[in-house]
Amino acid sequence: MKKFINLFLAVILMVILLLCTLLTLSVYLKWPMMVSGYSSLFATQFNSRFILLALVLCITAFLFFKKQDTGRKIWKFNLILGILFLAGQLIFMLIMLRTASKYDAEISLIPSLKGLEKPVKPTETHHYLTIYGEKQLFDVYRPKNPSGKPTIPVVLVHGGAFIEGKRDQLGYAANWFTQRGYTSFGIEYPLAKKDRQTYESAVNSIVTCMSYIRKHAQEFNIDPSKMILVGGSAGGSLVMQADLGLRDGFAHSYDGSQVAPPAAVIALYPPVSLSDLYQKLREGKTVDLYDPMNKYLGGSPVQFPARFKQLNLIDHLSGGISPTLILTGEIDHVVNVEAIRDFVNKSKEMKLPVSYMEVPYGEHVYDGNPNSIAGQMTWAEIRHFLKRNRLTAE
Template sequence: MPSNPPATRTRRTARAALLVVAVAVALFVLLGQLTAVLPVGFWSPVLSVLALQLPMLLLSIVRDTFGSWNIVVAALALAVGVLTLRRRSGRRRLPVAVAALSGTALLLTLITTTVQVFSVHGATGDWFVFSPASPAKAAGRGPDRTVIYATLGGQQLKADLYLPKTKAAAPLVVSIHGGGFISGSRGPTPYTGWLADQGYAVLDVDYRLATATRHTWNTADADVGCALTWATAHASQYGLDMDRVATFGGSAGGNLAVNVAYKADAGRLKPSCGTAAQLPKVKAVIGSYPVVDMTASVPDSAYGGQVADEYVGGSPVRYPERFRAVDAANQIGPDAPPTLILQGSRDHLVFSGHTKAFADRLTVAGVPHRYVELPFLEHAYDQSSVGIGTKATRALMLPWLRKYVGS
């Protein structure tokens, strides 16, 4: 009789494959948690190499997308290791590795999740104990209309309209996408359709993106201003109340949300279509992980340098006047509207220290604002899932809009 029958070999092969998968899962969760708990400065050697920084950002964003589900996957990996250890076998190194890796990952995930839950409760008054409810993408519904708001340089610029179910003219939120000024586009997010359901019209806009040969540092905010003049011209058609306008965006879109609002209210924004007289006064700004200090961000990471090269055309040393034009602190004035800023504390692209310094400048200038730092979250923490970062943003932005824009 064979000492190692086929059925036994099959079970051993399946068990080994399961352990390998468990190791991979445990490593994924553990590395994601290490990028959350270790200080941003610890990763400077990684951030200085584009081929390393981008995978690190992707790993951390996936971690934030999974949110509390990281606890589940780490616990499953731990269970595989523990159950395999209980079997009588002389080869125990892999099960021990699985148990050790997944156990450490599970402990770190429990710590970071608990801190996030209590921190967000302190900021919002709401408890978001397990989020997202599903790790699947949850961007929300599509737009009610897509319009061409301008044709500039032979390029059609489009915007999506999300309209509330109300007969009265609705306050308008202008949503501005991120992407480092060199990528990205309008499209459903966890906020666009949701804001419409709360009674706000949303104009989700595209703008001309930068390339290696086209530097749009002086046209991106002008294009958003162009979209605002289009909204003024079509306000009666779509039921938009242009006396109640807010701007909102994340990352590069956060920079534009701030700069467009501050410049428009100070009478310094020159739209790329329409006239300055058609620009409304912006009543409120909401920026998530906004690029408020590009000058300081350039040396922080390889991707920051690439963005500067394409968007601005070079370094702050070479083009100081261009960087002064795009850095949000230089736009602060007495007419700046109330500004809500949200920032992940472990952002490896837009460092939280720069964003906090901008909020401090608002304090000195007497601009009504609120700065909320969300612990352990990466850049773009709210792009693909209704996780705790998205829920915190919703819970904070809605009262901000109701207070300064109305509902």
């Protein structure tokens, strides 16, 4: 019976280690697409935990190998797999730390073992627009230790492929900003459906919300001239659309006000060209996004070339751009990273104030755990960006 239990444990551990090792290998091979994507996503968010797990499994395999006579070959194989798993995760951590050093980001390993923080609760909620018969709301997150002076407003725009998501989705971002003296606004906007395309109304609603917040600047105790737009994924595209659209004339406020562009824009893994993304989709190089793109834009680039051209943001750079920070992962299978690189390179050629950080092996929402090394790196770069543009509240 004891021998049977020993063999059973050896086989179970072998299956676990084989799976962990193969998934780690897929990260470096960047193949197959879906497996490597999920593997990279978990590695960037929980790399420190995986190292601890690998250590525990290695020690377990070593002790059984030394003390057991039954199944020694399996335990030896397990030890080899454990070492490979550990080595793969350690190399991944070294790559992350080297990248952090490149961007001058101070990293602490202890916090990287933590999970997500509990999102801060909003202090109040406001109604800024009614469209399609639906009220559009935003939550206000006031600073934890207000000084009495007008604060810098941060407008947080959620992602969700333009068809889903909630205004409190960026709760961890609200935590970060309110802890540093900013006033944050988590906003919602009309989501696309089969019977309504929101490629115009979504960005116009965001501009309308900007107008509303600025008109009530005294009530919110903010400096309206320093408004920062922050968005992730679809939200990242929308905050860039708001800035470029106000400059190039394709975005406006529904209240008829003349709205000034934001003081700065922070966009995490934004789709900057939906026509390029559609082509990648046809080539099978991204996840299936036909449904959200058809709902948001109504169809394909062949059917609606003008709509897709409006959302090819590189074509709107001639009107200028607010200081913009773009952050993305190297292997993002949801947005087109090549299009983002083209946008950044074109901006640099035009000497526009666009900063860029690309996380090695990073998948979409690579920063889902802000305490991870990749998450700390991201927020350190955001802090550097705000400091460079004199938009710090600390």
